[in-house]
Amino acid sequence: MDTKPPSPPHVVIFPFPAQGHVNSMLKLTELLLEASLNITFLISAKDHDRLARFTTVHSHLNSYSGHFRFHVIHGLYEGPMVTEEQQSLIMAESLPKVVGPLLRNLLLDSQVTCLIADGFTDFPLDAAQGTGVPVISFRTISACAFWAYFSVPELIESGDLPIQGTNLDERILSLKGMEGFLRRRDLPSFCRSDINNKIFQQITRISRRTTEAHALLINTFDDLEGPIISQIQQHCPNIYTIGPLHAHLKARTSSKTTSSNSLFEEDKTCITWLDQKAPKSVLYVSFGSLATVTREQLMEFWYGLVNSGKLFLWVIREDLVLKQDDENKVPIELEEGTKERGYMVGWAPQEEVLAHPAVGAFLTHNGWNSTLESIVEGVPMISWPYFADQQINSRFVEAVWKLGLDMKDTCDRTIIEKTIKEVMEERKMEFIESANRMARLAKESINEGGSSYGNLNRLVEDIKMMGIGSK
Incomplete structure (x- = not known):
């Protein structure tokens, strides 16, 4: 039977x-x-x-x-x-x-x-x-x-x-x-x-x-x-x-x-923009799907990015900035600096971005998916955690895994500029070597x-x- x-x-x-x-x-x-x-x-x-x-x-x-x-x-x-x-x-x-x-x-x-x-x-x-x-x-x-x-x-x-x-x-x-x-x-x-x-x-x-x-x-x-x-x-x-x-x-x-x-529409034009940039020359900036910033914080980040002199790809969700009645005009120096070195999108295909050879560092909120995606691609991190688990993730990124620097509880253009330069210039090879080592271990595990x-x-x-x- x-x-x-x-x-x-x-x-x-x-x-x-x-x-x-x-x-x-x-x-x-x-x-x-x-x-x-x-x-x-x-x-x-x-x-x-x-x-x-x-x-x-x-x-x-x-x-x-x-x-x-x-x-x-x-x-x-x-x-x-x-x-x-x-x-x-x-x-x-x-x-x-x-x-x-x-x-x-x-x-x-x-x-x-x-x-x-x-x-x-x-x-x-x-x-x-x-x-x-x-x-x-x-x-x-x-x-x-x-x-x-x-x-x-x-x-x-x-x-x-x-x-x-x-x-x-x-x-x-x-x-x-x-x-x-x-x-x-x-x-x-x-x-x-x-x-x-x-x-x-x-x-x-x-x-x-x-x-x-x-x-x-x-x-x-x-x-x-x-x-x-x-x-x-x-x-x-x-x-x-x-x-x-x-x-x-x-x-x-x-x-x-x-x-x-993705629960958001991805703007893939940023990949074409990255294709035209030198290896490890671009700072990718994204605070994930939930974090919000005030207009004042936005301006501090913007000045820090432009003043660092680095190329940057910045994800600005339409709901990223808390609604305020502040003057929305962007200072001319930020407009000019962004036209020269920046690219902004509402949402990016993040795994593809982090895997792109032009990306040299990731300014992140340290959500766990973002952190792992950065680790797998060997991309050093600049941490600005927002809430929940992100605070402890960012501490491990800096103090335990030696994969970047932690800026938690600050939002100052001078600190942002200094930290970007430290990760992408002064200690660049140190962080790249550490990130590459962890990327190898990640790939071996799977x-x-x-x-x-x-x-x-x-x-x-x-x-x-x-x-x-x-x-």
């Missing part, structure tokens, strides 16, 4: 609805589709619409052997997400109310093998209770940032939190693995708030609940964050480090074209025999075993 072959495992993936989260979890989706798993990807109506408008992701994901479908979520708050408070509002109210029941119904009614849920939320753990479906928590931030989030109760117990006084350069000695270099100003931005603050309480609770998940998935690699991963492993023993995801995907799918996962390569294979096999166990 013929027996029907078992159907491939079916994985439900749920990202937090923001550019950085959706981007990295779509890359994970492709890697799992490449391994012939079936994927249902939950996505907000707004993000789904933007992907349909600006990318070919639908047709691209359906070209794999694994079956893929988007499950569009309606009824979510779809306004702007600029501040931590607004993100917290969505996390605390709209998402659990709308997505919680949807997730539970999917897990109960479908042949779901496992749920990979964004670790920025904890309600998926509740939705999965009693369904028999294992939950893998995926953190789209760095291991060092997650470890800082996780360690907040210990920071309170040691007296490091709440922060007392105004000296932000005081050392933090109670965060294991970071005792020698971490300062108050390097803690995640929510640590500067009252410990009874709603955001503070939510992030702490959610981070600690990661131990309830079947496993923890992190977009990093062992040679970059090994000592911190070892700290986390004492609490979450089953960890898959499979990053850098964007490079891992390219390595595994070399015969396929890649698709942009090739056969590398740590991330092996961990992805282990993840796929473990998911397949879950499927067998559920039959």
Whole structure:
């Protein structure tokens, strides 16, 4: 008697609805589709619409052997997400109310093998209770940032939190693995708030609940964050480090074209502009998809860029500058300096930009995707973190990985000009050598025999075993 072959495992993936989260979890989706798993990807109506408008992701994901479908979520708050408070509002109210029941119904009614849920939320753990479906928590931030989030109760117990006084350069000695270099100003931005603050309480609770998940998935690699991963492993023993995801995907799918996962329309004319520039001569400037600046800060950056004398490619989203009634006229010296040496776009194909030989440094907010993309391409960084995990990422960039300089908590044209010159002139070879070394380690991790390569294979096999166990 013929027996029907078992159907491939079916994985439900749920990202937090923001550019950085959706981007990295779509890359994970492709890697799992490449391994012939079936994927249902939950996505907000707004993000789904933007992907349909600006990318070919639908047709691209359906070209794999694994079956893929988007499950569009309606009824979510779809306004702007600029501040931590607004993100917290969505996390605390709209998402659990709308997505919680949807997730539970999917897990109960479908042949779901496992749920990979964004670790920025904890309600998926509740939705999965009693369904028999294992939950893998995926953190789209760095291991060092997650470890800082996780360690907040210990920071309170040691007296490091709440922060007392105004000296932000005081050392933090109670965060294991970071005792020698971490300062108050390097803690995640929510640590500067009252410990009874709603955001503070939510992030702490959610981070600690990661131990309830079947496993923890992190977009990093062992040679970059090994000592911190070892700290986390004492609490979450089953960890898959499979990053850098964007490079891992390219390595595994070399015969396929890649698709942009951008929720913004990319202006590719900047690549033509870069093509005309000398190697390592251009400073790329982008503060990601969420950061905002005041007009005063914009002008400080603008003067710093022009006064540095360097060529620059600057991403200025239409919502980057907080609306003010200030005079919008641009000083003539900035107009002339920009015409001579600058190029501005509303959004750039960032992976392509950072891989371009003309780019010599990256002035970044140190969002984790941006940081990893810069590391993979061996591009030194100038850090200006905005919020959340970016503060700690920027400290590791400067103090641990030696990949650039950190300008956090300043916005002064003189400092900006000086820092650009230091990274792109005075210490140029030092930073390039360090960045090239880390780029080599990143690429080794995702090739056969590398740590991330092996961990992805282990993840796929473990998911397949879950499927067998559920039959």
